[in-house]
């Protein structure tokens with residue numbers, strides 16, 4: 001049996017642990033594993049890397065993805081890319097392909113299953129933790145810990161200068177990362193895309209905190225939080241190609257300084273949240289997901305995607321309905337808000 005694997009979309013810690021587990025389980029069954037480089041680009045262009053046990057063994061705790069990733073989508077230029085993809089799939093002699101990615105990457109996989117019945121198994125991945133398929137995605141815990149470590153550092157300088165530190169996190173359309181990190185660091189306010197920014201409420205909370213004698217504050221802002229009053233002249237996210245959020249932290253900082261006599265500083269954590277080695281939690285979850293994906297292939301349960309519910313791994317048909325994005329559960333937001341002044 002020959003099994004291909006690719007990693008697409010934003011990278012995250014844990015991807016290499018998935019690959020390592022897949023290669024291990026396939027090898028145990030007497031099969032062969034081959035990696036396709038740079039997401040779907042590797043299959044369109046026929047870029048591969050053999051995945052032997054010796055090769056993958058050291059990858060458990062290695063961040064990023066050794067196969068590389070991209071946001072290539074063969075359906076953007078279907079006349080050129082789909083025939084090349086299908087030919088490379090056939091030429092590689094694949095019995096199955098394991099696709100590790102978020103809603104974009106898995107969305108391509110679902111279309112290929114629907115359009116050409118390709119033997120694909122999907123593994124959900126997103127540090128934004130916004131896929132309804134899984135309670136938690138590997139990579140998310142590591143990203144939350146990066147935010148926590150960063151904020152613990154920022155808190156000492158905020159205290160020293162009696163400042164309000166605005167920390168912008170990733171999270172294009174959901175606030176899972178900002179909210180969980182907010183609870184973990186005891187943030188004085190958290191702004192998420194699911195709750196429109198209420199500047200007066202934010203400012204009064206910061207004011208009450210100062211009146212209580214707390215001379216600094218930490219405000220976490222998800223990059224997808226909706227701007228309070230976009231500056232007409234500023235390049236809006238949709239003006240950028242590809243549309244890219246960002247800058248909302250600075251906007252919030254300006255809104256605070258216009259209303260409160262306080263110094264603010266803004267830190268955009270950006271890709272730090274996607275970098276570095278996976279935590280133990282993510283190594284375990286990623287390994288379990290890789291083993292489960294390989295098991296689905298060995299059982300010929302194809303055209304499926306893994307799920308994680310209550311700690312148990314399952315699977316559902318890999319179709320567009322399965323790939324719904326899951327907004328932040330506002331119960332978590334209420335838990336974070338319990339500590340706003």
Ligand code: F6P
Pocket residue numbers: 010011102126127128170171172223245274
């Ligand atoms: O989708 C995950 C994510 O990390 C988002 O949170 C972030 O906005 C985006 O990817 C960044 O994408 P890129 O790495 O292409 O800049």
